[in-house]
Amino acid sequence: MRVSDRADQPSGRPGGGTGAGERRLHSLGHGVQVGTGVDLTTATVWHVTDTDVISGEARSSSPQRSAQLKVVIFGVGLPLLDRQGNGTTGAAGPYRIADYDHYSRVLSVAGTSTSCDGAILIIVDDIAPLATWAGILGLIATVLGLIGLIASLFLRPAGSSRVVGMIVGFLAGLGVGLLLQEGALLDPGNALGLAFPVAGAVIGLVVPGVFGRGRAAGPI
Numbered sequence: 001m002r003v004s005d006r007a008d009q010p011s012g013r014p015g016g017g018t019g020a021g022e023r024r025l026h027s028l029g030h031g032v033q034v035g036t037g038v039d040l041t042t043a044t045v046w047h048v049t050d051t052d053v054i055s056g057e058a059r060s061s062s063p064q065r066s067a068q069l070k071v072v073i074f075g076v077g078l079p080l081l082d083r084q085g086n087g088t089t090g091a092a093g094p095y096r097i098a099d100y101d102h103y104s105r106v107l108s109v110a111g112t113s114t115s116c117d118g119a120i121l122i123i124v125d126d127i128a129p130l131a132t133w134a135g136i137l138g139l140i141a142t143v144l145g146l147i148g149l150i151a152s153l154f155l156r157p158a159g160s161s162r163v164v165g166m167i168v169g170f171l172a173g174l175g176v177g178l179l180l181q182e183g184a185l186l187d188p189g190n191a192l193g194l195a196f197p198v199a200g201a202v203i204g205l206v207v208p209g210v211f212g213r214g215r216a217a218g219p220i
Contacts, residue, residue, distance in 0.1 A: 044120065044121065045120070045121045045122075045123060046120055046121070046122045046123070047125050048097050048123070048124055048125070049097065049125055049126045050097055050098050050101055050124060050126050050127055051098065052097045053094045053095065053096050053097070054094065054095055054097065055091065055094040056091065057089070057091040062088065063086045063087055063088055064085070064086075064087070064088070064113045064115070064116075065084065065085065065086055065114045066082075066083065066084050066085070066114055067081075067082075067083045067085075067111065067112070067113040067114075068081065068082050068083075068111065068112050068113075069081040069082075069109065069110075069111045070109070070110050070111070071107060071108070071109060072108040072109070072110050072188055072189040073108075073181075073188050074177060074188065074191070074193040074194050074197075075188075075189060075190055075191025075192070075193060075194060076191075077110060080109075097124055101124045101127050101132065102131075102132060102133065103133050103134060104133070104134040104135075104181075104182065105123065105124040105127040105128075105129060105132050105134075105135075105182055105184075106121065106122070106123050106181055106182055106184050106188060107121070107122045107188070108120075108121050108122075108187060108188040108189030109121075109122060110189060121187055121188075121189065123184050129179065129182035129183045130182075132182060134178050134181065135178070135179065135182040137175075137178060138174075138175045138176070138177070138178025138179040138181075138182060139175065139179060140175070141171050141172065141174050141178065142172055142175030142176055142179060143175070144168070144171060144172075144175075145168045145169065145170075145171035145172025145173070145175055145200065146172050147168075148164070148165075148167075148168025148169075148171070148172070148204075149168055149169055149172060149203065149204060152164060152165040152168065152204065152207055152208040152209075153207055153209070153210045154209075154211050155208045155209055156208075156209055157209025158208075161208040161209060162204075162205050162208050164204075164208070165203075165205055165206075165207055166201045166205050167201075167204065168204055169200035169201045169202070169203045169204020169205070169207075170197045170198075170200050170201040171197075171200070172200045172204075173197035173198065173199055173200025173201065173203075174196065174197040174200070176196050176200070177193050177196035177197060180193075180196075181193065
């Protein structure tokens with residue numbers, strides 16, 4: 001996991017915390033993957049398979065009072081765990097990858113404790129991008145959004161058609177972003193991923209009536 005130690009004190013995790021994402025300076029932090037370790041203090045990407053069972057732990061030279069763990073999508077953190085405590089060690093897991101990879105094959109996990117934060121990208125190598133709910137929904141959103149944008153080209157350039165264009169454009173951009181994330185081409189933890197739905201919405205605002213302007217001057 002990438003770790004950013006704050007200047008005035010080392011970092012770590014409270015006892016009984018989620019462990020996998022929080023380490024203090026000079027601490028031992030690692031993840032366990034079916035008996036094989038990965039050093040979370042230096043790793044930025046963790047490659048796993050559908051059959052893997054993973055867990056994580058951390059040790060600290062001084063106590064941590066709180067720890068939070070989030071799953072990040074389009075740069076927005078969704079709370080996963082929130083623990084309070086006062087200890088120098090913590091652990092999380094074990095977690096079966098097969099319990100989660102039907103939702104998404106690429107997960108960005110970020111954690112913070114009293115004086116530390118970090119993130120790691122988990123990629124399930126043997127699951128296809130379109131074999132997950134995120135991939136399927138991304139494909140559907142992309143197709144429906146593009147169909148809507150094409151249809152909006154022939155609408156009158158009125159306020160209502162631009163609102164519809166923004167909605168379908170946003171949907172198309174969101175779908176493209178999800179597909180890129182599932183293909184491990186876009187880090188879900190990067191807020192720049194929001195550029196895709198935002199750009200889609202802007203395009204949807206502009207394109208309505210491109211081929212229908214000739215009808216706009218007709219009788220009302």
